[in-house]
Amino acid sequence: MLANFDFSVITSNLPYLFFDGMRFTLGLTAMAAGMGIVLGTLIAMARLSGVPGLKHVAKVYVELMRSLPLVLVIFWFYFLVPYIGAYVTGSPNPIQVGAFPSALITFTLFEAAYFSEIMRAGIQSIPKGQTAAASALGMNYWQSMVNVVLPQAFRNMLPLLLTQTIVLFQDTSLVYVLSLTDFLGAASKVAQRDGRLVEMYLFAAVVYFAVCFTASFLVRRLQARVAIIR
Amino acid sequence: MTSTPMPAPTPGTPVAPAGQAPADSGLQAGNLIQPGTRTGETMIAIDNVSKWYGEFQVLTNCTTSVAKGEVVVVCGPSGSGKSTLIKTVNALEPFQKGQITVAGTKVLDKSTNLPKLRSRVGMVFQHFELFPHLSITDNLTIAQRKVLGRGAEDARKRGLDLLARVGLSAHAHKFPGQLSGGQQQRVAIARALAMNPVVMLFDEPTSALDPEMVGEVLDVMVELAKEGMTMMVVTHEMGFARKVADRVIFMDRGEIVEDAHKDDFFGKPRSERAQTFLSKILQH
Ligand SMILES: Nc1ncnc2c1ncn2[C@@H]1O[C@H](COP(=O)(O)OP(=O)(O)OP(=O)(O)O)[C@@H](O)[C@H]1O
Ligand SMILES: [Mg+2]
Numbered sequence: 001m002l003a004n005f006d007f008s009v010i011t012s013n014l015p016y017l018f019f020d021g022m023r024f025t026l027g028l029t030a031m032a033a034g035m036g037i038v039l040g041t042l043i044a045m046a047r048l049s050g051v052p053g054l055k056h057v058a059k060v061y062v063e064l065m066r067s068l069p070l071v072l073v074i075f076w077f078y079f080l081v082p083y084i085g086a087y088v089t090g091s092p093n094p095i096q097v098g099a100f101p102s103a104l105i106t107f108t109l110f111e112a113a114y115f116s117e118i119m120r121a122g123i124q125s126i127p128k129g130q131t132a133a134a135s136a137l138g139m140n141y142w143q144s145m146v147n148v149v150l151p152q153a154f155r156n157m158l159p160l161l162l163t164q165t166i167v168l169f170q171d172t173s174l175v176y177v178l179s180l181t182d183f184l185g186a187a188s189k190v191a192q193r194d195g196r197l198v199e200m201y202l203f204a205a206v207v208y209f210a211v212c213f214t215a216s217f218l219v220r221r222l223q224a225r226v227a228i229i230r
Numbered sequence: 231m232t233s234t235p236m237p238a239p240t241p242g243t244p245v246a247p248a249g250q251a252p253a254d255s256g257l258q259a260g261n262l263i264q265p266g267t268r269t270g271e272t273m274i275a276i277d278n279v280s281k282w283y284g285e286f287q288v289l290t291n292c293t294t295s296v297a298k299g300e301v302v303v304v305c306g307p308s309g310s311g312k313s314t315l316i317k318t319v320n321a322l323e324p325f326q327k328g329q330i331t332v333a334g335t336k337v338l339d340k341s342t343n344l345p346k347l348r349s350r351v352g353m354v355f356q357h358f359e360l361f362p363h364l365s366i367t368d369n370l371t372i373a374q375r376k377v378l379g380r381g382a383e384d385a386r387k388r389g390l391d392l393l394a395r396v397g398l399s400a401h402a403h404k405f406p407g408q409l410s411g412g413q414q415q416r417v418a419i420a421r422a423l424a425m426n427p428v429v430m431l432f433d434e435p436t437s438a439l440d441p442e443m444v445g446e447v448l449d450v451m452v453e454l455a456k457e458g459m460t461m462m463v464v465t466h467e468m469g470f471a472r473k474v475a476d477r478v479i480f481m482d483r484g485e486i487v488e489d490a491h492k493d494d495f496f497g498k499p500r501s502e503r504a505q506t507f508l509s510k511i512l513q514h
């Protein structure tokens with residue numbers, strides 16, 4: 001069977017696969033992870049705030065996002081947002097958002113729920129004495145959060161945040177439902193155009209495995225280092 | 231000892247009382263601590279303070295005061311409310327009844343800017359509570375910059391001056407985890423002093439230390455007391471109390487049982503509870 005393999009379909013399409021496909025995948029992953037961590041941190045702070053309304057809204061949001069399949073959220077978001085936008089701005093026609101911004105916003109909102117759970121655990125792991133010391137020095141809530149609590153929480157949780165980002169990296173392949181071309185999308189286009197499904201899907205699997213395996217390995221090493229510093 | 235009634239503060243007034251040198255006047259070497267003279271001016275007035283955790287009353291009608299430049303030691307058995315009392319002074323612990331006035335500012339008052347008040351009340355904790363993710367220099371400067379709005383250079387200079395005073399200049403670039411407990415506590419004292427506090431609060435500053443490190447921390451505190459810093463110190467180090475305290479407060483079950491001049495306290499405490507406590511603690 002291997003004799004029938006035509007590996008040239010891979011080599012001749014490498015630039016397209018990586019400079020178009022993989023660049024899109026990595027870009028979307030990095031942006032959604034960055035924004036998702038920021039939003040997730042704010043949600044975690046809201047949940048821990050003790051402000052009744054805020055606390056509950058944050059909790060419901062996280063529970064909701066964690067109960068829905070990502071594909072569904074992507075669909076709903078893509079189809080609904082133009083109408084919500086129109087309603088909010090009072091425009092008579094749906095506001096066109098575009099597939100990429102829609103995907104980016106969806107991934108950010110979805111991943112924020114997961115990142116918020118990680119950051120919540122991180123914030124709670126900081127001893128009370130640290131916030132007491134910050135308060136005693138005259139820091140207000142935000143100063144104490146930004147200068148004392150969050151840097152430590154983020155450092156302690158970095159391995160988990162990165163692990164979640166690896167999951168996100170795999171999940172970005174779902175953008176095919178919006179007809180966007182990520183790495184997997186690029187591979188499938190080539191596969192169908194040249195009739196080389198086995199080679200291309202095998203190659204895609206190898207690349208995803210290599211990237212995720214390497215990243216997980218690095219995260220485990222980082223985890224060991226963080227454990228030593230603490 | 232009873233508290234003198236304090237004038238009502240105007241909202242937002244700085245904690246430093248009138249006539250006090252401005253905050254940054256202590257920057258020159260040799261004048262790192264605001265000199266305190268025992269003028270009889272009240273720095274901390276604790277007036278009939280009570281506090282409950284649900285049903286459980288932790289503090290019962292506590293009344294005492296600390297004059298400018300005075301050193302007051304607070305002692306008593308475990309669970310008697312010493313930490314709770316000292317933490318009410320900078321409102322780290324809220325209380326339900328009574329009033330505390332620090333340098334003319336009421337702690338329990340909606341118009342009081344608590345972060346501002348706390349920035350002028352230095353506090354040293356049992357477990358140091360240095361910020362482990364920041365270097366020693368950054369530990370010394372972060373609140374000066376973020377809370378007092380000092381420039382990076384000014385803050386750094388003052389931080390390093392104080393670090394030199396506690397004898398740790400060589401460690402400026404290190405992280406807290408690289409220092410011994412005694413060294414960390416000296417840094418914590420320097421960090422509090424960097425804010426130009428008008429009073430310093432200590433909650434068992436040496437009780438988490440290995441015995442051989444207690445001395446180096448007490449030395450710093452003794453020196454501070456001699457320079458006239460107003461201090462309220464929860465400690466069982468009776469040697470320290472004998473050496474520098476003006477008064478000793480003995481607490482039991484949330485009450486101030488005894489509040490006496492040092493010589494009277496060590497001479498013969500009036501209450502039986504204090505006598506028992508002293509005989510136990512002086513046995514070692
Ligand atoms: N958050 C809390 N909730 C309920 N009770 C508390 C709380 N914090 C302290 N207490 C109780 O209040 C009492 C006084 O505590 P506090 O820490 O002030 O005592 P302490 O004199 O400092 O004792 P130690 O010498 O052990 O430090 C104790 O009985 C303690 O169990
Ligand atoms: Mg205590």
